[in-house]
Amino acid sequence: MSDVHAQTVSYVRETMLPEAEPPVTERGAIKWLRENLFSSWLNAILTILSLYVIYYVLSHTLGWMLYGIWDAGSLTECREIRNELYGEDASVACWAVLADRWDQLLFGFYPQDLYWRPVAALLVFFVAVSPILFEGVPRKLFYLTATAPFICFWLIWGGTIWGPIVVALGFVIAGAVFRYGAEVVGPLLAIIGAFVVPILYWLLLAGPLTAILNSIAPIGMQYVSSDEIGGFMLAFIIGITGIILSFPLGILLALGRQSDLFIINKTCVTFIEVIRGVPLIVWLFTASLLLNYFLPPGTNFDLLLRVIIMVTFFASAYMAEVIRGGLAALPRGQYEGADSLGLNYWQSMQLIILPQALKISIPGIVNTFIGLFKDTTLVVFVGLSDPIGFSNLIRATTDWNGIYWELFIFIGLCFFICCFSMSKYSQFLERKLRTEHR
């Protein structure tokens, strides 16, 4: 057999050839370029067009930004320095405005020696939300989370320490009434009492109690009024308070809208549709012009507080719609399953429905938060000085008259960093909570 084979076949390859390199066009950078940038005529044109756009934008802005002048006292001084360094025709940024006015853009007219207070409040806030945002943070931090609103309030506004403590005491009273009242007067009365008693306490007792405690032990810090708060600090205060308050309110409104109870349902629908149908700016004007009409004669409270209330209502209506979407997306079986386990309404919502519905609506919820934070810029129209308000104020001074882009870029960058990190966190949360098999 083998003889025949050896005679008929003159040559048999015994070893394999070494592997050849792929052709030049099919490897490395060239392959990547071919596949990603020049795969067809249309793509090639688009690539060249995009390269031109990038070149055009960078050639006009990069030098302007990099050669920018950081050390000057006014725009005229900036121009003199520029003329010395680069000649009259050169166009360079005058970042000196940021070096000169960064404090106002960030803190408004807050007293300079007290800047540590808002910074400390922000740190307290971040530490307090960390157990909510991330797993693996010590659970004991929840105690800080519960007290953080009062600490932050006191740090920012200052004044006597007894004010926030006395107000916080109201919540402790509510908890106590709810917990121990149930044994004495029954669960239902305990719930009602948990609402009524602290309200009575705040209305009647809290004021005098603060005064008494303050006269006994006057502990406090320098008081800073709301007029002095401005810049990004204001945006953060309105944004963060609005986010925290609108979330539970939004959940309640969404549940109300899904509810079978006719009156509650219709009230929630009306509230949501009316709030959503009208632009925020109209609501802000309502808060600044009209709120005094609706309140008892003589009441007058902080514009900042009014704006926060309006922003909260506004965001909660949007939040309610987002959460309603999540509730509607849950299969009917989940509701029926909860019922068949014998859970009552609040138990089934808390244990079965809401965890799933909220998970589905995370992207929408975070979008609402981002929208709320961006919308804080609108308060400039009712006379609060947010970053954009301060950019106008700075431009109105003789030193910096006519400066636009540097301020816009700084403000835009700050907003971008905040909003972008929020949306990245929401993507992280979505990945973490994804339980389906993929």
Added chain:
Amino acid sequence: MATMTEPPAEAFRLSQLIYDTRYRSLTIQVVAFILIMAGVFWLANNTVQNLQDLGKDFNFGFLGQRAGYDINQRLIEYSNDSTHARAALVGILNTLLVAFLGCILATILGVIAGVLRLSKNWIVSRLMGVYVEGFRNIPTLLWILIVFAIMTEATPQPRDFRGENPEASMILFDTVAITNRGIFIPAPVWGEGATVLILVFLASLAGIFAFRRYARKRQEETGVILPVFWVSLGLFFIPSILFYYILGRPVTLEYPELAGFNFAGGTHLRNSLIALWLALSLYTGAFIAENVRSGILAVSKGQTEAAFALGLRPNRTMNLVILPQALRVIIPPLISQYLNLTKNSSLAIAVGYMDVRSTLGGISINQTGRELEGMLLLGLFYLVTSLIISGLMNVYNQSIKLKER
């Protein structure tokens, strides 16, 4: 023998109102109703009391009074002798104008950016990502101010167009002038016979519509596909152009020309309108781009593969399989973006564009001191607009809803 006995009917006890689920919902509703009514009554009472204290009454008579202020941007006849109601109407039309223009441009930008972001071209998709993230994460108000600043600070003055060697020149064959006082574009002059031309144009639009219906019906009946695109294109242009010359050019263009210190003639688009329009379109376009992208991604890959397996060519796959399914996902959020754009147009206050908030909700309120009535009407206008749009959306959603069991 076992007999079925009815359980003894219990007498109604008051505690059943709370503990019996049959009655509890009723109790809750009654309590809620009383509380809500009490709240509304309290607010109304306060308002009446406050109005009395200020010596004001509640009536809308101010709408009939002379407005006494000028509006630089108007679509209908208006002078400072007109009434406040007329001023409000001018404002409403201005709001609708910028909303309409904005919706069109935002859709175009959004669709292009959304499709290109899915492109396999690395650099194009990154570039579109930068556009979308940049506009989504920075407040609209800032964009409006930036575009307005570009329009007023970075464009040439009208006097730069003057002289032998002007610093600036008009673009598009000397027809459009971009200056820091606004953009001047040619204005159409309607001559004799223009009505006929418009009628012809409308008739050709109707013809396109009819032809598309016919082609679709025929395709469904016989399977023969007619060249819809080319015929539509022909119908769109040919009759109108033909009649344009037959009637002896009834429509001419009036070009803007430099006269004195400014341009005269043509249509003057004010900076406020341009800035608001561009900024709102770019901003909303970024959101629409995300809707378009998610809509296209929502159509599973199996659909494309199935269409290819049936032997459909790529553009037919797109038209007949992908788009109908993607549009179902895209259109509802698209309409709510239109709604957002309309509401965001109230930011006109930042650039001094005279929309309804600036006329009715701004100057009219300041001049008459009728905050309550003015804000109420303003809110009502926005509310009705958004209810109409969302009503239309519901009708649409019903019509495209998947017909299931």
